[in-house]
Amino acid sequence: MSIADNIIAFEQKLAGTPARLVVVTKTHPVEMLREAYAAGARIFGENRVQEMAAKHPELPADVEWHQIGQLQTNKVKYLASFVHTVESVDSLRLLQEMDKQAAKHNRIICGLLQFHIAKEETKTGLSLAEAEAILQSPEYQAMRHVRLTGVMGIATNSPDEALVRGEFKQLRQHFEYLKSTYFADSEYFRELSMGMSADYAWALAEGSTLIRVGSAIFGRRG
Ligand SMILES: *Cc1c(COP(=O)(O)O)cnc(C)c1O
Numbered sequence: 452m453s454i455a456d457n458i459i460a461f462e463q464k465l466a467g468t469p470a471r472l473v474v475v476t477k478t479h480p481v482e483m484l485r486e487a488y489a490a491g492a493r494i495f496g497e498n499r500v501q502e503m504a505a506k507h508p509e510l511p512a513d514v515e516w517h518q519i520g521q522l523q524t525n526k527v528k529y530l531a532s533f534v535h536t537v538e539s540v541d542s543l544r545l546l547q548e549m550d551k552q553a554a555k556h557n558r559i560i561c562g563l564l565q566f567h568i569a570k571e572e573t574k575t576g577l578s579l580a581e582a583e584a585i586l587q588s589p590e591y592q593a594m595r596h597v598r599l600t601g602v603m604g605i606a607t608n609s610p611d612e613a614l615v616r617g618e619f620k621q622l623r624q625h626f627e628y629l630k631s632t633y634f635a636d637s638e639y640f641r642e643l644s645m646g647m648s649a650d651y652a653w654a655l656a657e658g659s660t661l662i663r664v665g666s667a668i669f670g671r672r673g
Pocket of ligand 1: 475477498519520605647648649663664665666667
């Protein structure tokens, strides 16, 4: 199957669900991104700042760029003029820097609060208490150039359906709690980014609105 065939197959799977496809293009050359774009893909996810910044001018302006990997505050400035959503918001400091850099470009950067849901120690992200501390802080409440639009999580890399779905369920519970507690008046807080090549079907069953798919479209990364 070609890249285009794979994208079309995913779009068909998502038809009739609330979910959209984030095509994870990290490590792949611009020609492959162009092929994905030609097949209809419009949301691209990258995890390295330099790589995203280099690819961005090579693609049409209507691409929605999502930062999906951990983002160091000192690198926000390289993305601030164009990034649509930072899916990996894991600290107040990062949000403050996004707000400051977005203000310089007179624009708004969207963010997803990344939660730690996996059993593995290495996967980063916030606890619910940490997320609430951010949302309650006067620093966050004063921000005018960031908009939190939902949550993101990475499940344990495991074939155990009950385990993985349990983690997605927990993320959805965090999402629903935050929505009703802090974003009841906001139409913007609506994204539940969960599911990758290996577990997107379970994520969709648990209510995902953004699946982040790389290898199932492009093959294994080199
Ligand atoms: C690489 C990556 C993906 C895509 O992984 P695949 O298994 O190739 O689909 C999704 N989300 C994040 C955060 C990633 O870093």
